[in-house]
Amino acid sequence: MSADHHAEHPTGISRWLFTTNHKDIGTLYLLFAFLMSIVGGIMSLVIRSELWQPGLQLVEPQFFNQMTTVHALVMIFGFIMPAFVGLANWMVPMMIGAPDMALPRLNNWSFWILPFAATMLMLSLFAPGGGPAGGWTMYPPLSVQGGMGVDFTLLSIHMLGISSILGSINIIATILNMRAPGMTLMKMPMFVWTWLITAFLLVASMPVLAGAVTMLITDRHFGTHFFDAAGGGDPVLFQHVFWFFGHPEVYILILPAFGVFSQIIPTFARKPLFGYSSMVFATASIAFLSFIVWAHHMFTVGMPLAGELFFMYATMLIAVPTGVKIFNWVSTMWRGSMTFETPMLWAIGGVFTFAIGGFSGLMLGITPADFQYQDTYFVVAHFHYVIVGGSAFALFGAVYYWLPKWTGHMYSEGLGKLHFWLTMIGFNLTFFPQHFLGLAGMPRRIPDYALQFTEFNQWSTVGAFLTIASQLIFFYIAIKAMKSGEKATGKVWEAADGLEWTLPSPAPYHSFTVAPKIK
Amino acid sequence: MSIKLIRQFPGFVSRLVLGLSLWLVAPAVFAEYGLNFQRPVTPVAHKILELHNMILIICVIIFLLVFGVMFYSVFAHRKSRGHKAAQFHDNSTLEVIWTVIPFLILVGMAVPSTATLIDMSDTSKSDLTVKITGYQWKWKYDYPDQDVSFFSTLATPREQIENKGDKNEHYLLEVDNPIVLPVGKKVRFLVTANDVIHAWWVPQLGVKKDAIPGFINEVWAKVEEPGIYRGQCAELCGKDHGFMPIVVSAVSQEDFTKWVAAQKDKAAAESASSDKTWTKDELMEKGGKAYASTCAACHGAEGKGIPGMFPALEGSKVATGPVEDHIKTVLHGRATGKFSAQMPAFAAQLNDADMAAIVTFERNAFGNKTGDVVQPAQVKALRK
Numbered sequence: 001m002s003a004d005h006h007a008e009h010p011t012g013i014s015r016w017l018f019t020t021n022h023k024d025i026g027t028l029y030l031l032f033a034f035l036m037s038i039v040g041g042i043m044s045l046v047i048r049s050e051l052w053q054p055g056l057q058l059v060e061p062q063f064f065n066q067m068t069t070v071h072a073l074v075m076i077f078g079f080i081m082p083a084f085v086g087l088a089n090w091m092v093p094m095m096i097g098a099p100d101m102a103l104p105r106l107n108n109w110s111f112w113i114l115p116f117a118a119t120m121l122m123l124s125l126f127a128p129g130g131g132p133a134g135g136w137t138m139y140p141p142l143s144v145q146g147g148m149g150v151d152f153t154l155l156s157i158h159m160l161g162i163s164s165i166l167g168s169i170n171i172i173a174t175i176l177n178m179r180a181p182g183m184t185l186m187k188m189p190m191f192v193w194t195w196l197i198t199a200f201l202l203v204a205s206m207p208v209l210a211g212a213v214t215m216l217i218t219d220r221h222f223g224t225h226f227f228d229a230a231g232g233g234d235p236v237l238f239q240h241v242f243w244f245f246g247h248p249e250v251y252i253l254i255l256p257a258f259g260v261f262s263q264i265i266p267t268f269a270r271k272p273l274f275g276y277s278s279m280v281f282a283t284a285s286i287a288f289l290s291f292i293v294w295a296h297h298m299f300t301v302g303m304p305l306a307g308e309l310f311f312m313y314a315t316m317l318i319a320v321p322t323g324v325k326i327f328n329w330v331s332t333m334w335r336g337s338m339t340f341e342t343p344m345l346w347a348i349g350g351v352f353t354f355a356i357g358g359f360s361g362l363m364l365g366i367t368p369a370d371f372q373y374q375d376t377y378f379v380v381a382h383f384h385y386v387i388v389g390g391s392a393f394a395l396f397g398a399v400y401y402w403l404p405k406w407t408g409h410m411y412s413e414g415l416g417k418l419h420f421w422l423t424m425i426g427f428n429l430t431f432f433p434q435h436f437l438g439l440a441g442m443p444r445r446i447p448d449y450a451l452q453f454t455e456f457n458q459w460s461t462v463g464a465f466l467t468i469a470s471q472l473i474f475f476y477i478a479i480k481a482m483k484s485g486e487k488a489t490g491k492v493w494e495a496a497d498g499l500e501w502t503l504p505s506p507a508p509y510h511s512f513t514v515a516p517k518i519k
Numbered sequence: 520m521s522i523k524l525i526r527q528f529p530g531f532v533s534r535l536v537l538g539l540s541l542w543l544v545a546p547a548v549f550a551e552y553g554l555n556f557q558r559p560v561t562p563v564a565h566k567i568l569e570l571h572n573m574i575l576i577i578c579v580i581i582f583l584l585v586f587g588v589m590f591y592s593v594f595a596h597r598k599s600r601g602h603k604a605a606q607f608h609d610n611s612t613l614e615v616i617w618t619v620i621p622f623l624i625l626v627g628m629a630v631p632s633t634a635t636l637i638d639m640s641d642t643s644k645s646d647l648t649v650k651i652t653g654y655q656w657k658w659k660y661d662y663p664d665q666d667v668s669f670f671s672t673l674a675t676p677r678e679q680i681e682n683k684g685d686k687n688e689h690y691l692l693e694v695d696n697p698i699v700l701p702v703g704k705k706v707r708f709l710v711t712a713n714d715v716i717h718a719w720w721v722p723q724l725g726v727k728k729d730a731i732p733g734f735i736n737e738v739w740a741k742v743e744e745p746g747i748y749r750g751q752c753a754e755l756c757g758k759d760h761g762f763m764p765i766v767v768s769a770v771s772q773e774d775f776t777k778w779v780a781a782q783k784d785k786a787a788a789e790s791a792s793s794d795k796t797w798t799k800d801e802l803m804e805k806g807g808k809a810y811a812s813t814c815a816a817c818h819g820a821e822g823k824g825i826p827g828m829f830p831a832l833e834g835s836k837v838a839t840g841p842v843e844d845h846i847k848t849v850l851h852g853r854a855t856g857k858f859s860a861q862m863p864a865f866a867a868q869l870n871d872a873d874m875a876a877i878v879t880f881e882r883n884a885f886g887n888k889t890g891d892v893v894q895p896a897q898v899k900a901l902r903k
Contacts, residue, residue: 054690055682062758062825128827129858135755141732142715142757145860147827229733235716236731270598272608300718300729300753302736305640309633316625320618327617330589337604338597348593352586359578366628368563368635369571371727372556375718375753436554441722443751446761448680450691 029086036078097180182518194259269336346397353389378438429463564725653717806880
């Protein structure tokens with residue numbers, strides 16, 4: 001391939017189908033993710049609408065269960081994960097002074113698997129018998145009972161997993177091999193560190209999910225009895241295998257968010273990140289610990305006492321490095337010279353809401369107490385605080401932070417702040433009451449509930465509609481900034497630091513074709 | 520003026536916030552306010568509530584301290600107030616301190632948690648054993664030593680769920696046959712399931728345990744005071760997961776003994792009724808009721824089923840074909856592969872009279888006009 005051929009800036013549909021450019025692929029991932037967030041968001045409104053009051057008003061229980069199941073699968077695998085991969089694609093090469101990802105054609109394929117996987121997942125809802133309805137966790141024997149919709153979903157998950165594994169291999173190869181000369185590992189930006197570690201988590205855990213899902217497929221159709229006691233198997237085996245993937249998965253969802261917070265806060269505090277090496281070490285500790293806590297999702301399953309105690313202690317331990325990270329962010333802010341543009345609002349807000357989720361997570365990790373919380377709305381509140389309050393807030397922050405670099409235009413600061421505050425209010429209104437619902441005794445995954453749970457459910461439903469409606473502001477802002485708005489400088493933010501800010505805005509189609517010198 | 524006050528006493532704001540929050544949090548530790556667990560009625564449930572309150576308070580204090588510092592910083596260390604950024608960026612001593620102190624706090628939490636868990640796992644020396652089996656979508660209770668056995672199904676009328684009537688006080692938390700336990704006795708529960716994973720949960724007893732088909736889990740409780748305690752299934756088990764509640768009726772030992780005797784009489788009466796000859800009208804009435812509580816969940820209130828999932832009975836080959844095949848289907852279940860779910864066997868769940876009534880009903884309702892009348896004795900004969 002000649003140098004001229006590579007220097008082209010293609011256009012049209014074939015540009016997007018065949019691109020090997022990390023910026024284009026990053027854009028594709030981000031657009032796909034935000035599209036999926038709309039689909040998942042609509043499902044959440046179906047759920048919250050049915051839960052507005054006791055009684056079945058809108059949907060049948062079986063369809064309600066399909067909504068809760070597919071909502072989670074779409075949000076986790078269709079929104080959060082691809083969005084962070086999109087950020088990685090856009091930013092990692094620029095942040096390390098590399099011209100592109102290590103394996104550009106593999107990069108294209110990693111993305112293009114996703115629309116097909118998503119289509120399979122959506123089609124499952126139209127299969128005879130409907131979509132999967134056993135929760136995103138798909139526990140057998142219930143998931144062995146389901147119809148063809150489950151098979152569509154299981155195959156979709158295989159495709160999603162392949163995409164993640166290939167993408168992660170690419171990220172690891174890029175970060176380890178393509179840093180500009182002088183950029184040692186301990187000089188890399190935190191966002192790059194968190195993605196390096198996340199990529200290792202993905203490579204280690206996604207194949208385990210593939211194993212669990214395959215065993216479900218063979219139990220359903222090929223006469224195996226992995227999860228069937230009558231055949232000599234054990235339903236709980238699935239839970240162990242699934243959660244061995246599932247727990248690292250949630251750290252996959254949050255570590256890049258931590259990386260984003262670590263980029264945004266120093267910029268707007270005009271002060272270097274506090275405790276860089278501690279932050280690296282804490283992230284690595286969290287990643288290691290994430291492999292030895294999985295059974296805290298299974299405390300009521302009937303494990304021996306020693307097992308329950310081990311998993312309780314290991315789970316509690318994760319609070320230590322997580323706390324260290326929060327203390328370091330606060331110390332970065334301390335005695336800084338802060339301004340509160342939209343990215344900073346998201347970062348501070350995200351640390352705040354993530355911390356609330358972190359505390360409810362600690363409470364859930366206390367085994368005897370967990371017997372009251374497990375499978376209730378307390379758990380639902382917890383994971384929405386960490387995934388939405390942590391990961392999604394970080395995503396919004398990251399988009400506002402880097403959008404000027406991508407598009408060359410500043411977004412509307414007033415509208416950005418409005419989006420933040422409406423989402424913050426709506427989100428807390430939706431999920432804070434759910435802690436109390438769980439404590440009061442409301443189980444999860446039910447379409448109808450006893451009368452005493454009505455008031456908090458209504459607060460939650462109002463909050464959900466407010467939150468989803470507020471995202472329309474975000475779409476308006478993002479689309480508008482693609483085409484118009486105040487011209488952005490290369491540095492964009494007064495105290496921005498890092499290789500990406502040495503490039504013009506918008507960043508050139510090919511950047512760092514010559515490696516920069518690192519001081 | 521208030522801004523001046525805040526500037527002069529930066530600690531004032533944090534103290535104010537701390538005080539307000541504790542004042543708000545304090546009521547939450549009392550169960551009656553609806554912001555905390557339901558009132559505990561077993562020693563284990565008491566311990567869990569205490570543990571929960573202790574950990575919640577510790578978390579709230581740490582949260583207020585950390586975010587007190589952060590929000591102070593947000594107000595004081597801002598560019599608009601002219602604050603210039605310091606440039607320090609590490610401190611090893613601080614890192615060690617804020618690693619060790621949280622670790623020690625966690626150890627402090629882990630000690631009482633461990634003690635509670637050890638206590639909860641000791642099911643020995645129980646006074647009574649009850650076997651609990653989760654079904655889609657009801658519970659079965661067996662008292663092996665007392666030879667008592669019955670199903671416990673949601674009693675809330677369908678009309679209330681469908682918003683055709685006002686919902687009563689215990690909407691979705693009421694059953695036809697509650698599990699009855701003696702107060703002050705250590706009860707050992709053996710928990711299992713018939714089909715998929717369920718979970719037996721009664722918050723006031725502090726008991727939640729997964730019910731796993733093919734395996735038996737053990738858990739215990741000692742109810743301290745008589746009363747009615749309500750819970751729900753706590754593991755997604757299919758479409759009516761939200762409609763299979765648990766009601767515990769805790770009574771004195773004396774009342775418990777009387778109840779056991781009454782259950783035995785009832786069982787005897789039921790097996791007597793299978794030798795009786797019933798009229799068609801009696802069977803249709805009994806069958807209609809039994810159908811509504813046992814079969815309608817899958818086959819539909821109008822016998823139309825759910826396409827792809829549960830077959831319709833209206834005009835079905837089973838309900839209009841040979842009577843013997845129909846009875847055997849209800850007794851032993853069915854899996855043709857045409858529908859995603861398997862029909863479970865109802866031999867254990869329905870006595871002869873109920874089953875005969877249901878089969879009679881199905882053969883003469885929903886537009887099926889077989890005219891067949893099935894007697895309990897016919898069902899009994901086919902049970903072998």
